[in-house]
Amino acid sequence: MKFQDEYRDRGLVQGLAAAIADEARQLPEPVRLMEVCGTHTMAIAQFGLKSLLPEQVKLVSGPGCPVCVTPVSYIDHAIALSGLPDTVITTFGDLLRVPGSCSSLMAERAKGADVRIVYSALDAVKLATELPEKQVIFLGVGFETTTPTVAAAILAAQQQRLGNFSVLTSHKTMPGPMQALSADPELKIRGYLCPAHVSTVIGSDAYLPLAEKFGIPCVVTGFEPADLLQGVLMLVRQCRAGQARVENQYSRAVTRQGNTKAQELIRHLFEPADAVWRGLGVLPDSGLVLSEAYAAFDAARKFQIELPDASEPAGCRCGEVLTGRIAPADCPLFGTVCSPETPVGACMVSSEGSCSAAWRYGQ
Ligand code: SF4
Incomplete structure (x- = not known):
């Protein structure tokens, strides 16, 4: 495929969603997958891709917005x-x-x-x-x-x-925070949609140690709806087969070496x-x-200067949003005192932030 529209084709997207549902039925237990790229977060929200996923496949956002x-x-x-x-x-x-x-x-x-x-x-x-x-x-x-x-x-x-x-x-x-998240048993991440832009520089092989050490599948994925759903499908297939490999869905831009x-x-x-x-x-x-x-x-x-002790904005739960512990709407400030016009935390400010995406495109 050469043109953006082809990656947004309704029939293709519906076919991928159906294939994910088929695979998911054979999963021994539900899986949590994480995207670690702000542009992925925005695309997933913009195209409503979570609504196309079956109950057994939960997609959460990670620390992908710089x-x-x-x-x-x-x-x-x-x-x-x-x-x-x-x-x-x-x-x-x-x-x-x-x-x-x-x-x-x-x-x-x-x-x-x-x-x-x-x-x-x-x-x-x-x-x-x-x-x-x-x-x-x-x-x-x-x-x-x-x-x-x-x-x-x-x-x-x-x-x-x-x-x-x-x-x-x-x-x-980038691989550093993914390692930290993988080591946290509470988060139960079963697969990563690896960042696309970052991977053009570091290459898909950069995720090999992560997949090997933690037994978590990694798929480098592009930005269009068909890319993202295909990335999810590749991850679900690996989960079903008990594999933990690095795959590259975005081979039109990403190489192994970067x-x-x-x-x-x-x-x-x-x-x-x-x-x-x-x-x-x-x-x-x-x-x-x-x-x-x-x-x-x-x-x-x-410029050597004295800095004050840093303190997070009161009530802001960006840290939990960024690690997939809570969804933006779980923060009590979401949409009440915190909105893109009056942001309390960074996740509502950045155009790639999870809270901003959730606000702009709904849950
Ligand atoms: S950015 Fe706003 S909505 Fe998001 S966690 Fe922080 S305070 Fe809550």
Whole structure:
């Protein structure tokens, strides 16, 4: 198939749903499958795919939205940096509204802080060339898909000998949280729809240790309704057969090895480090920090500032939503005090957040 519409064909989608129902009837017990990609979460909600699944197959959302998993302490750090004189904070739009412990970047901007939305890290580098009298800080948040673009921006800044550009990094790597979730017996995850964008970079083989160690099937899956249902079907078939293999449904974009040039770029500038994930806490080696050779571009090292103790918004249950423990509607604040217009937690802010998806498209 070549065109998007073909992956949304009603007959194809209904056929896949029927095939899943057939397989599910032969399962010894119901299964919980998890998608770990914000774009998957949105597509599943947008196309109402959960309503096509039989009772024996439950699909839950995991920590696949980069803005949602970014901890409050990072937002507090960005807010503190925005208060420094002659400083411009540059960021993608979603982060602007994420609540920190006491404020948000949007609130700080309303009070006079210079916080600007950019569409790429290179836009922030360009701004730094245009504003030599200012310190331009880019908020580097995201998984392996975003990290190479930030690495390229840092190299561009280095080439231009820019002393006024730096990045506050909160880059994360994907298999780490899936391992942590797999090790939690309470969650009972029986299969993963693995993220598509991330897998274009890291490759499908990156999930082999996870499948082997925890005996959980993994299927790298595309974004269209037929992709997602086929991914679910592949997982259910493995569950029924008692298998735990890595399969690649999205072979039109993902290879076993991934994008080795992007991986090399990441390795060149970054090194693994422990990282804090909202809902999961500190996970060893699940983040990326700039190596010593690029320390001059690390805003955290460049601007040493006191940070307040971080605290989650009162009543927000994003951590439980992000680990599949509860559905967004189980949070008492969902749709009452928390909505996309007045978000209490990150999962309602980001366009890829589970709460935002549930609000926009219903349960
Ligand atoms: S509904 Fe709002 S407060 Fe509740 S978990 Fe989602 S984002 Fe947090």
